[in-house]
Amino acid sequence: MSNIRAIRGMNDILPGDTPYWQHLERSVSGVLASYGYAEIRLPVVEQTELFKRSIGEVTDIVEKEMYTFDDRNGESLTLRPEGTAGCVRAAIQQGLLGVPQRLWYAGPMFRYERPQKGRQRQFHQIGAEAFGVATPDMDAELILLTARLWARLGIADSVELQLNSIGNLAARQAYRAALVTYLEQHEQALDEDSQRRLHSNPLRILDSKNPDTQALLDSAPDLADYLDDESRDDFVRLRELLDAAGVSYVINPRLVRGLDYYNKTVFEWVTDRLGAQGTVCAGGRYDGLVQQLGGKSTPGVGFAMGMERLVLLLQETGALSAVDANLDAYVVSVGSDAQRAALAQVEQLRSGMPGLNMLQHTGGGSFKSQLKKADKSAARVALIWGEDEVAAGTVTLKPLRESDGERQAQQTVPVEQLQAVLTAVLASDTQ
RNA sequence: GUGGCCGUAGCUCAUCUGGUAGAGCACCGGAUUGUGACUCCGGAGGUGGCGGGUUCAAGACCCGUCGGCCACCCCA
Numbered sequence: 392m393s394n395i396r397a398i399r400g401m402n403d404i405l406p407g408d409t410p411y412w413q414h415l416e417r418s419v420s421g422v423l424a425s426y427g428y429a430e431i432r433l434p435v436v437e438q439t440e441l442f443k444r445s446i447g448e449v450t451d452i453v454e455k456e457m458y459t460f461d462d463r464n465g466e467s468l469t470l471r472p473e474g475t476a477g478c479v480r481a482a483i484q485q486g487l488l489g490v491p492q493r494l495w496y497a498g499p500m501f502r503y504e505r506p507q508k509g510r511q512r513q514f515h516q517i518g519a520e521a522f523g524v525a526t527p528d529m530d531a532e533l534i535l536l537t538a539r540l541w542a543r544l545g546i547a548d549s550v551e552l553q554l555n556s557i558g559n560l561a562a563r564q565a566y567r568a569a570l571v572t573y574l575e576q577h578e579q580a581l582d583e584d585s586q587r588r589l590h591s592n593p594l595r596i597l598d599s600k601n602p603d604t605q606a607l608l609d610s611a612p613d614l615a616d617y618l619d620d621e622s623r624d625d626f627v628r629l630r631e632l633l634d635a636a637g638v639s640y641v642i643n644p645r646l647v648r649g650l651d652y653y654n655k656t657v658f659e660w661v662t663d664r665l666g667a668q669g670t671v672c673a674g675g676r677y678d679g680l681v682q683q684l685g686g687k688s689t690p691g692v693g694f695a696m697g698m699e700r701l702v703l704l705l706q707e708t709g710a711l712s713a714v715d716a717n718l719d720a721y722v723v724s725v726g727s728d729a730q731r732a733a734l735a736q737v738e739q740l741r742s743g744m745p746g747l748n749m750l751q752h753t754g755g756g757s758f759k760s761q762l763k764k765a766d767k768s769a770a771r772v773a774l775i776w777g778e779d780e781v782a783a784g785t786v787t788l789k790p791l792r793e794s795d796g797e798r799q800a801q802q803t804v805p806v807e808q809l810q811a812v813l814t815a816v817l818a819s820d821t822q
Numbered sequence: 823g824u825g826g827c828c829g830u831a832g833c834u835c836a837u838c839u840g841g842u843a844g845a846g847c848a849c850c851g852g853a854u855u856g857u858g859a860c861u862c863c864g865g866a867g868g869u870g871g872c873g874g875g876u877u878c879a880a881g882a883c884c885c886g887u888c889g890g891c892c893a894c895c896c897c898a
Contacts, residue, residue, distance in 0.1 A: 399889075451896050455823080473898080500898080505823080507892060516898055584895065600894080649897060659898095670898060697898030725856070758856045766858035777856055791858070801857085 400504070400512025411702045414711055415544070416497065419517050419696070422540045426532065428493040428519055433477045435499065439467040445476040445680060447651025449591055456502040470501035473650070474518040475677070475693055476684075482522060483686035491523040497698075509668030509700045518674075520693035522681070527625040530656045530676060530692050531632035537660060537672055537694065538638050544701075545710035550660045550671060552640040554633075556626040557594075557647055558618040559654055560679070566617035567593055573611050580607055597645040608645065615644055622655050629656060652677040656692065664707050665700055672696035719817060720749045721765035721791075724776040725758050733776035736786070736806050743810045749774075766791060772816060774809075788816055 397403060404412060420430070439459050446452050458470035471477050474496055482488050497517040504510060519536070521529050534552065541547040557563055571593050578586060582601040589596065597608060618626070633640060640658075648657045657675035665671070674694025681689040705711045724733035737751060750768055752761050758777065765773040775787035786809050789801035799819065804812045 396889080456896080502897075504896070505894090506890090507894095510897075514898065518898090595896090667893060668897075673898065695898055700898065723857090757851095759858080760850090762856090762858040764858085773858080775857080779856080787857090789857070 398512070400506040402511055402513070408702065411705050411711060412698065415698065415701055415705065416517070418543050419497075419540060420495075422536060422543060423495045423519060426493070426536050428495045431478065431481060431494045431496050433471075433474070433481055433496055433498070435471055435501075436468050437471055437477050437480065439469040441476050441480055441684070442469055442472060445479065445650075445652055445684060446473065450649060450651060452502060452649070456504055458501045458503060472502045473500055474498070474516055474695055475520060475650075475652070475680070478518070478520050478693075479680055479684055479686070479691065482520075483681060483684060488522055488681065488686060488689050491521070493519070493521050495519040507668070508666045509697070509703060511699065515698035516695040517698065518693060518695035520691060522689050522691045524692075525678065525690040527629040527656065528632060530625075530629050530658075531636070533674065533692055533694055534633060534658060535636055535638060537696070541660070544705065546662075546701075546704055546708055549664055549704060549708050549710075550662050552638065553643040553646050553659045553661060554630075554640045555614075555643050555646040555657050556618060556622050556655055557614065557653060557657055557675075558622040562617050562619045562622060563594070563654075566612065566614050569612040569617065570594070570596075574607070577607055580604075594647045595649065597647050613644060614647075625655060648673065648675055652680040652683070654678055658694070660696075662704055665703055668700060670697070671700045671704060717748060718750055718768055718770040719747045720772045720774050720813070721768045721770035722749060722751045722774045722776075723758070723761040723765055724752065725761065726778060726781075729776040729778065729781045732781050733774075733786075736776075736809065737774070740810055740813070744814070772813065774813070788812060790816060 423430075439457070442457060443453055448454075452472050457472055460468060462468050478494060478496055482492065482494070487494075495518065497515070499513050499515050501513055503512060506512060519533060521533060538547070538552070541550055558566070571589065574581065574585075574589055574593065574596065578589065580603065581589065581596070582599065582604050585596045585599050585601065585604050596604065597614075599605065599608075630640075643659075646657055646659060648659075653675040655676040655678065658673065659670050660672040661669045662671055663669060672694055673696075674692070676690070676692045678690040679688075680691060681687070722733055722737050724730040734751070737749060741747065741749065750770060752764060756764075762773060771790065771792050773787075773789040773791055775789060777787070780786050780803065783803075784806055785803050786806050787801055787803045788809075790799040792798065799816060802812065
């Protein structure tokens with residue numbers, strides 16, 4: 392086909408879906424604000440180096456999923472594959488890190504992956520980052536915040552919190568060595584992907600979906616046994632706080648997360664209702680990242696949630712019933728005199744009742760066809776200007792919907808009474 | 823990057839073993855001269871993703887390509 396089409400994996404979000412998006416975005420920003428988080432708006436493009444240094448050179452994201460290109464001056468740029476790196480960069484550059492800082496951001500992210508359910512090349516995240524607090528009460532706050540969000544969205548029953556601690560760098564290195572030593576003894580039993588990861592990114596083998604590999608891991612060394620004291624204590628404290636707040640979770644000792652900058656707490660909210668891409672929100676602590684990117688050593692914790700997946704979940708669970716057009720009135724006018732009168736008087740009505748949603752019929756057409764459009768529009772009332780009305784200085788209000796099994800009769804009133812009568816008609820109709 | 827399934831009107835799909843495309847919904851018009859929904863009648867709309875091959879003949883078979891879906895990988 393020679394027609395220009397959207398880039399693979401970069402989807403249009405259509406009018407039928409945007410009500411879900413708007414509802415979701417409003418809910419998230421509302422909850423974030425209620426916990427004192429401030430929005431920060433960040434560029435979509437950053438220096439390629441930023442992502443290499445934060446996410447990790449040997450991760451799949453950096454190795455093969457980034458949209459990278461040379462700017463006209465030869466500098467290598469990349470469409471952001473995730474939000475934390477840019478947020479940290481901005482916090483350092485703009486000097487936001489002197490005091491504890493709670494930030495959130497929203498927007499598109501880009502990863503060159505094969506699209507499937509719940510995954511596309513341009514996708515949208517809302518993320519939150521808290522800087523400057525090393526204690527696990529900060530981790531708890533972020534988790535509580537997300538839990539509140541699920542409740543507000545009506546999907547709390549569809550998601551489960553998985554928690555783990557991956558310790559500090561030294562602990563992870565010690566564990567990594569032990570794990571590799573163990574797995575090398577069983578290298579032949581590993582699936583192909585895990586064999587490849589054995590030396591590049593062995594921790595990732597822990598969450599392999601291969602059942603044989605999982606069986607092998609049952610007798611592998613436990614990450615929990617290698618944790619440093621501080622990580623262990625903080626993890627205990629975090630669990631206490633969550634227990635006290637009544638947030639339930641499951642410990643998943645094989646949850647490791649894919650990005651290199653995490654340490655200590657990692658968590659994921661997962662659902663079993665979206666097929667293979669069940670992670671709907673994920674995050675963790677990254678105490679070394681700020682320093683790693685050139686800032687003064689500052690602890691951080693954060694999470695990001697996938698908007699597409701949450702919208703799917705809202706639709707899947709029916710947590711949000713399809714929102715209809717919510718149109719109050721459809722304006723019908725036949726003939727050029729009537730249209731002139733209608734246009735002017737509807738403008739006055741809009742000034743008097745700014746909250747009204749009114750659709751003005753455009754493009755002409757017969758009386759009948761205009762009323763058909765009025766019906767299709769799902770508007771509650773048709774406002775009719777015809778020859779008779781214009782001549783008499785009146786307008787006809789015709790209720791289009793039934794309420795309580797009855798429909799009000801239409802009435803023709805002087806235009807001066809339009810606002811008052813329309814208000815009464817809409818009010819008496821229970822919607 | 824790998825694998826499976828799929829690609830016919832705006833949408834959902836049909837066309838039995840190859841013989842030059844159809845339904846439902848949606849859309850437009852009509853059935854009262856100014857009144858929608860229900861009903862009836864009529865109408866418009868498809869180079870069957872694209873390219874090539876086999877055949878007298880292909881939407882149906884074969885190859886390629888592009889695209890979609892789902893899964894692997896990876897991740898939000």
